[in-house]
Amino acid sequence: MKKLVLMREMLKNQEGTIKRVSATGEMGRRIREMGLVPNTHIQIQGRAPLKDPVAVKVRDFVLTLRNDEASRIYVEVDPSETAQDQGA
Amino acid sequence: MKRKITIALAGNPNAGKTTAFNAITGARQHIANYPGVTVEKKYGMVHHRDFDIEVVDLPGTYSLTAYSLEEIVARNFIVDERPGLVVDIVDASNLDRNLYLAVQLKELGVPLLLALNMMDVAESRGIAIDVKALSEQFGLPVVPMVARSNRGIKELLDKVVEVAQEDPEWRMAPISYGMDIDRALDEISGIIEKSSVFDPKYPTRWRALKCLEGDSQITGLLKRDPALGKEIEARCETLYRHMMNTVEEEPEGVIADHRYGYITAITKQVVKRKIESRLNVSDKMDKVLTNRALGPALMIAILYGLYAFTFWASEVPISWFETFFDVLKEGVTSILPEGLLRSLIVSGVIDGVGGVLGFVPLIMLMFFCIALMEDSGYMARVAYMLDRVLRWFGLHGNSVMSLVISGGISGGCAVPGVMATRVLKDPKERITTLLVIPFMNCGAKLPVYAMLIAAFFAKDRARMMFLLTLLSWGFALFAAKLIRSTLLRGPKTPFVMELPPYRAPTLKGLLIHTWERTWEYIKKAGTIILAFSVVLWTMMTFPGLSPEKRAAFEQDRREARQAFLASPRVDGVIQGAAQLTALNRMYLTLRQEKDIQTAGAGEGHLARVAEAALHLEETEPGGEVLKPHEAVAIRYLEFRNRMNQIEGQEQQAALKGTIAGRMGQWLEIITSPLGFEYRTNIALVGGFAAKEVVVSTLGTAYSLGASDGEETGSISQRLQQDPDWNPLQAFTLIIFTMLYVPCIATVICIRRESSWRWALFSIGFNLMVAYGVSLVIRQGGMLLGLGD
Structure with a gap:
């Protein structure tokens, strides 16, 4: 199994697939109702000027969430993208 | 026979639900509140085929849980009112997430129709949807449309009628959850x-x-x-x-x-x-507009630009409103005899309501700019960029718009600012924002600052204004932090916010938005603010002077008149009270003419005296013709001064005796540590109606009389010469005015957005902060020896 990283730690333009959402209660609901559920493909769009919140492209729209929320989402990063980012 | 059906529009925020609602119902809309909550309920009527269709716009939601007020309201409406059909407005360019609500509506079992909106956007992004297959798979009727350009609205209504004729039952469609x-x-x-x-x-x-x-x-x-x-x-x-x-x-x-x-x-x-398009236009725009370096700079430029535009564009219409109310006042003055009724209508009703209505053009434009930012999608970016800063103070990214509108760049208005807090979902964050909004430098505080700065800080005008802007932000943010770490403690709400794609707003949508909010403001002015204006007028009028005192002032006037008429060189020229009255009239008429050179008072020695007096007053040479009349003219001007002085003393005495005056004197017990004596207190009491009243009331309290000429200038001079006043005192009053109490209009709005309890609390809280801060400034300043 591939290594999972927190969405919070992902770099700009990195892509990946959500594997687990550990948030519960209201935060869990809010994250899930916006479509951040396991097996969903995402791409980091960018970060706000103060590095928080983070903007994520998910399904067909852009969602922003704070680092607190992004720390509850585990993502399997696409290998090709990782290589590209490290190369850059 | 016509049949009536009710349909409810459900849908995600940003799915174009409001546009669809506008397209379906046109201008036939009504707004109410859902019972017991501040969530707006919009409904409208449309006739189609043989049906009267009532359309209810449910709040925009992503889900149907019990976590947020909007969702409960939407859910309860569907369950309790049992609309004949729910139309779920779905954004076709963002299908998956939009269908999440549809699935939940299906779970509930309500008769449902999917309206696939924004088909054009989906197409332009290379997303092709097989509508027929979607309808079969989902087991629901589906109608494609583009609400912005009215495409598919008719087909939607056809389908609504068709489904309604079948009288569908509630049928829960079971989905497997494992x-x-x-x-x-x-x-x-x-x-x-x-x-x-x-x-x-x-x-x-x-x-x-x-x-x-x-x-x-x-x-x-x-x-x-x-x-x-x-x-x-x-x-x-x-x-x-x-x-x-x-x-x-x-x-x-x-x-x-x-x-x-x-x-x-x-x-x-x-x-x-069709194409795997990585970046659409909106994403590209975000690369610039939310760029780490460029984004904040552009944000400041855009906010400032909208702001400058609002003030620039509203200047002329505001002057029309002012002229209108001036003409109205003159009209009333000329019809009604002098007395209480006239004073009530002119000073109470027209000044009070006019003061609020006069701002309508400004408020309207400001609402327009807000709608522009909301409908274009930029507002969400502002919240995204500033969230980190505001979170530290216990606020939310969305709080920033309210603060800016209320006067974040000097000269906004707290009323639209309060209304803009509706975007905040968390009650604690919203109430905190409501409570600190009144600290911002709204437009009505500016005349007060201007007057005091002119008197004591004339050299540092620009620097002072900048300092005051920084201070108001500082006070607002730290007060928010204080409130959030004591009274309204609680976890930060999760921040999971959509950045909707940028869209060119439709003019129709903007105008409807703007008008709805402006109308709310006007209604307030016509009802509750009218009532409060009358109350304040009463407080500043009753009880009036006793007949004895009034007689004493009348006696003073008579003596002054006699002394003037009897003075040397006058006694031969102006004979009797009748001629004096005639001279007064000539002098005043002449003064109203702007250009002395061309204005002639006519023939006769009285006219010459009037003319000479005016030339002396304006310190312009009057020419040889007027020379012989100058001596009398000098006496005449002295006499006018004396009369003004008496008038001023009378007004001052009258004000001191009124309810407000007595309150002012009584308040000295509390305000003397701040250095405020009763005249300042009266002005501050009056400022509760609207902050600009502080300046005019100070004018009356410092017996400027029937204030000739520039009011602000003359009060500034007056205070400058007063031994009790110094820069420290002025600065204390500026800060007190900045913080002390929201105006009536704002209090009413805060009540509407929260409750009476919070509205009253905001008065108390503001007063406490104002008092505390002013006390520190005053006493600290005294210790440093600044008070001399």
Whole structure:
């Protein structure tokens, strides 16, 4: 199994697939109702000027969430993208 | 025969629901509130075929849980009012997430129709949707449309009528959530059906589902039968533990995952993507507009630009309003005889309501700019960029607009600022924002600052204004931090916000938005502010001077008149009171003419005296013709001064005796540590109506009389010469005015957006902060020896 990283730690333009959402209660609901559920493909769009919140492209729209929320989402990063980012 | 049906529009925020509602109902809209809550309920009527269709716009939601007020309101409306049909407005360019709400509506079982909006956007992004297949797979009628350009509206209404004629039943469409949950659902359904609180209003399986999701509203209802509540709770608990042990997820999460699984299974079949477009136009715009370096700079430029535009564009219409109210006042003055009624109408009603209505053009433009930012999608970017800063102070990214509108760049208005807090979902964050909004430098405080700065800080005008802007932000943010760490403690709400794609707003949408909010403001001015203006007028008028005192002032005037008429060189020229009256009239008429050179008072020696007096007053050479009259003219001017002085003393004495005056004197006990004496207190009491009243009331209190000439200038001079006043005193008053109390209009708005309790609290809280800060400034300044 591939290594999972927190969405919070992902770099700009990195892509990946959500594997687990550990948030519960209201935060869990809010994250899930916006479509951040396991097996969903995402791409980091960018970060706000103060590095928080983070903007994520998910399904067909852009969602922003704070680092607190992004720390509850585990993502399997696409290998090709990782290589590209490290190369850059 | 015409039939009537009710349809409800549901849909995600940003799915174009409001545009669709506008397109369907046109201008025939009404706004009310859902009972007991501040959520707006919009409804309208449309006639189609043989049907009268009532359209209710439900609040925009992503889901149908019991977590947010909007969702509960939407859900209750569907369940309680049982609309004939729910039309779910779905953004076709963002299908998956939009269908999440549709799935939940299906779970509820309500007759449902999907309106696929923004088909054009979807097309332009290379997303092709097989509408027929979607309809078959989802088991629902689906109508494609583009609400912005009215495409598909007719077809939508055709379909609505068609479905309505079939009189569809509520039918819950079961979706599988995995074996464990499905089994639990069956069991709990069985338990509920057997129970005494079985209520056919809610579908049973739906209620069972809500129990598993831990929905507080539904479990609350079931707990009315304690035995039943316990039984269900136990079953939910078993499932919860089982799920945590096996898949390490809460049932609520698993249910959501399955809903999305169901959606993805369908959209994979019916949606074809022609091109894999990585970045659409909106994403490209975001690369610049939310860029780490450029983004904040552009944000400041855009906010400032909108602001400058608002002030620039509203200047002329505001002057029309002012002229209108001036003409109205003159009209009333000329019709009514001098006395209480005239004073009530002119000073109480027209000044009070006019002061508020006079701002309508400004407020309207400001609402327009807000609507522009909201409808274009930029507002969400502002919140995104500033969230980190505001979070530290316990606020939310969305709080920033309210603060800016209320005067963040000097000269806004707290009323639209208060209304703009509606975008904040968390009650604690919203109330905190409401409470600190009045600290911003709204437009009505500026005349007060201007007057005091002119008197004591004339050299540092610009620097002072900048300092005051910084101070108001500082006070507002730190007060927010204070409130959030004491009174309204609580966790930060999750920040999960959509950045909707940039869209060119439609003019129709902007105008409807702007007008709705402006109308709300006007209504307030016409009702409650009118009442308060009359109350304040009463306080500043009654009880008037006693007849003895009035007679004493009348006596003073008579003596002054006699002394003037009897003075040397005058006695031969102006004979008797009648000629003096004539001279007064000539002098005043002449003064109203702007250009002395061309204005002639006519023939005769009185006219010459009047003319000479004016030339002297304006210190312009009057020429040879007027020379012989100058001596009399000098006496005449002295006489006029004396009369003004008496008038001023009379007004001052009258004000001191009124309710407000007595309050002012009584308040000295509290305000003397701040260095405020009764005249300042009266002005501050008057400022509760509107802050600019502080300046005019100070004018009256410092007996400027019937204030000739520039009012602000003359009060500035007056205070400058007064031994009690110095820069420290002026600065204390500036800060006190900045903080002390929201104006009536704002208080009313705060009440509307929260409750009377919070509105009253905001008055008390503001007063306390103002007093504390002013006390520190005053006493600290005295210690440093600044008070001399």
